[in-house]
Amino acid sequence: MKSLKMLLSLLLIGLCADLAVAQTMETRDMEHRIDLLLHQMTLEEKVGQLVQYNYGDVKNPEQLVRRGRIGSFLNPPADAGEVNDLQKIAVEGSRLGIPLILGFDVIHGYKTIFPIPLAEAAAWDPELSEQAARIAATEATAEGIRWTFAPMVDIARDARWGRIAEGAGEDPFLGSALAQARVRGFQGEDLSDPQSVAACLKHYVAYGAAEEGRDYNSVDISTRTLREVYLPPFHAGVEAGAVTLMSAFNDLNGTPASANWFTLTKVLRQEWGFQGFVVSDWNSVGELLNHGVAGTPAEAGAKAITAGVDMDMVSGIYADHLVELVRNGTIPVSVVVRAVRRVLRVKYALNLFDNPYTDTRRAGREILNPEHVNFARKAGTESIVLLKNERHLLPLDKSVGSLAVIGPLADSPYDMLGSWHARGNPKDAVTVLSGIQHTVSPDTKIRYARGCPITGDSTAGIAEAVDAAAVSDVALLVVGEGADMSGEAGSRAHIDLPGVQEQLVRAVVNTGTPVVLMLVNGRPLALPWEAEHVPAILETWQLGIQHGNAVADVVFGDHNPSGKLPVTFPRATGQEPLYYNHERTGRPPQAENKFSSKFIDIPIGPQYPFGYGLSYTTFKYSNLQLDQSSIGPGGTLTVQADVTNTGDRPGEEIAQLYIQDVVASLSPPVKELQGFSKISLKPGETRTVTFTLGPKNLGMYNQEMKDVVEPGEFKVWVGPNSTAGLEGAFQVVRR
Numbered sequence: 001m002k003s004l005k006m007l008l009s010l011l012l013i014g015l016c017a018d019l020a021v022a023q024t025m026e027t028r029d030m031e032h033r034i035d036l037l038l039h040q041m042t043l044e045e046k047v048g049q050l051v052q053y054n055y056g057d058v059k060n061p062e063q064l065v066r067r068g069r070i071g072s073f074l075n076p077p078a079d080a081g082e083v084n085d086l087q088k089i090a091v092e093g094s095r096l097g098i099p100l101i102l103g104f105d106v107i108h109g110y111k112t113i114f115p116i117p118l119a120e121a122a123a124w125d126p127e128l129s130e131q132a133a134r135i136a137a138t139e140a141t142a143e144g145i146r147w148t149f150a151p152m153v154d155i156a157r158d159a160r161w162g163r164i165a166e167g168a169g170e171d172p173f174l175g176s177a178l179a180q181a182r183v184r185g186f187q188g189e190d191l192s193d194p195q196s197v198a199a200c201l202k203h204y205v206a207y208g209a210a211e212e213g214r215d216y217n218s219v220d221i222s223t224r225t226l227r228e229v230y231l232p233p234f235h236a237g238v239e240a241g242a243v244t245l246m247s248a249f250n251d252l253n254g255t256p257a258s259a260n261w262f263t264l265t266k267v268l269r270q271e272w273g274f275q276g277f278v279v280s281d282w283n284s285v286g287e288l289l290n291h292g293v294a295g296t297p298a299e300a301g302a303k304a305i306t307a308g309v310d311m312d313m314v315s316g317i318y319a320d321h322l323v324e325l326v327r328n329g330t331i332p333v334s335v336v337v338r339a340v341r342r343v344l345r346v347k348y349a350l351n352l353f354d355n356p357y358t359d360t361r362r363a364g365r366e367i368l369n370p371e372h373v374n375f376a377r378k379a380g381t382e383s384i385v386l387l388k389n390e391r392h393l394l395p396l397d398k399s400v401g402s403l404a405v406i407g408p409l410a411d412s413p414y415d416m417l418g419s420w421h422a423r424g425n426p427k428d429a430v431t432v433l434s435g436i437q438h439t440v441s442p443d444t445k446i447r448y449a450r451g452c453p454i455t456g457d458s459t460a461g462i463a464e465a466v467d468a469a470a471v472s473d474v475a476l477l478v479v480g481e482g483a484d485m486s487g488e489a490g491s492r493a494h495i496d497l498p499g500v501q502e503q504l505v506r507a508v509v510n511t512g513t514p515v516v517l518m519l520v521n522g523r524p525l526a527l528p529w530e531a532e533h534v535p536a537i538l539e540t541w542q543l544g545i546q547h548g549n550a551v552a553d554v555v556f557g558d559h560n561p562s563g564k565l566p567v568t569f570p571r572a573t574g575q576e577p578l579y580y581n582h583e584r585t586g587r588p589p590q591a592e593n594k595f596s597s598k599f600i601d602i603p604i605g606p607q608y609p610f611g612y613g614l615s616y617t618t619f620k621y622s623n624l625q626l627d628q629s630s631i632g633p634g635g636t637l638t639v640q641a642d643v644t645n646t647g648d649r650p651g652e653e654i655a656q657l658y659i660q661d662v663v664a665s666l667s668p669p670v671k672e673l674q675g676f677s678k679i680s681l682k683p684g685e686t687r688t689v690t691f692t693l694g695p696k697n698l699g700m701y702n703q704e705m706k707d708v709v710e711p712g713e714f715k716v717w718v719g720p721n722s723t724a725g726l727e728g729a730f731q732v733v734r735r
């Protein structure tokens, strides 16, 4: 309890700062209404606002609501009418009529399921991500959901970690841009709009840095890495107006995220001025006992609320112990009041007090409407990454004589949805086989063979697949991971093709029929044999309900692929965690030097680098120009380059800008993405891409953890991925 006392004194300092910001930012009217309400609330009713249960796990939810003992349910019934009935008990049947906030994991679509977030990140298109989130919000709110546990903005540098599927990949700059876009999409221009959902930035923080990439495992990283890599997308999301955050399962350097005053109060409230509320992750308050930082549930509850966890997801500890903790003097009532105020602010912002019910006619009109479904197809096509295309095997002609469509994922609707597919239904999902059947000419002969299961060791179907490939003009091989092999608790120790799929791939390739490999997966895979021996490879991820149509659009050239990898693809699992923006070693890898930083059993570097992706056309970069050769530490500079479509079909290119601080007080990363621009070019057309660099891009956290721009030389590259591009340089000088 000693550490708790320390936390409490820090907290009082925090409380003052918190209220001061509130006065300036929130409308006085809302704060006034909250004050009036708080005055009327009993301690039990206050605590009730901080309690969240899983709807299906509660025996008598109506009674809890009527007595004001609950502020929120997650996973409510999938029916606006039923949700309205529940809300009616809160609004009309409880003493103070405080509405419920109903939360659900709407991660990449509600019923219209979009590409998994990692896939969508490959589009490098904030507008597209915003629109997808907006559609998801529209559909979810049509069934009474006003709060989504998304976006997941965890940076993931380790492909073994299954939850890499749920975020935007390994880079804080891209991750921040997409975090903001998704918050804007979910929350819309106005949270009070009945089609807006409150966003929840999760999992705060550094959950993606779990040791071994093993889910829920400990995290031990420097404060510098925390500030430079893991915090930025959360900060960006807060700046975009996200009204809630979720505290993570993991410990961070020994302090569990759900009892971490430094991250939850010092950084989030005092440095960033966050006004909304923090919900714990599922039972993460209860798990403080497993972490070994609390001896009793009461102590766990005291630590969590004191650190800054406002709402307790499912552990029941706040419900069972907070009243007593206040009454026996362990927790000042002001701590509870503060948390309640934050929850009520969000309920007000959603306009739940004045408009608590959902128009039950909306679901029929809005869910899965054709516009949404078409957008899922577009998002799918933009998310596909062309990794290899020898001798222009792709795109295929729609009147190709015969195709063999092979693989355990070629006709598996459920697996197209990916993890966390909300209320997505496999019956709405278009598989690769059906997408292709609908696209090719009626004369094309299609032979389908599953070949083998996704996991397991049965090779019984391989012979049939080989026969189909041997007599077809082209074989389309659809292999990878099932939907449940990534996402939560989906860590893998071997990130290659599961089961006997590699055997299937080798057997089909050995027929001599040209093969297009299509990967379906929720993480980078290590496929060195395929990268060398298969002529064409498409990274198709898990694209949601329009998977098969999006793939067909790309395979037959109706859409020219433009996606770029938001994560590094390794050659072997043993390279993980593998990421492009690593610090510099004293012995950089050199092929001819054994005593340099490398493995002795694989070539140097990744299989496919961050930012990589091909097109059916080609692009040339030229004419790099910097408008100044030197700037002051607070100055800005413009960087331009010309990009020309040198091929014979229109295409989109994602031009990327990287920088390197050449010499700094702490070893700087080899490269850092600081700009990107997606442009469309007709054959022969040239366009200029323009980027601005300023203190936000050039700064680094120094030894004192101050964000500073240090004078000296900076290199800059503009190019097609993190390993190529035109190089320039400029100086930051003290003025």
Ligand code: BGC
Pocket (backbone or CB within 6 Å): 074, 105, 149, 202, 281, 282, 488
């Ligand atoms: C996950 C969260 C999710 C929550 C509620 C937890 O197990 O870690 O991401 O939002 O469950 O479903």
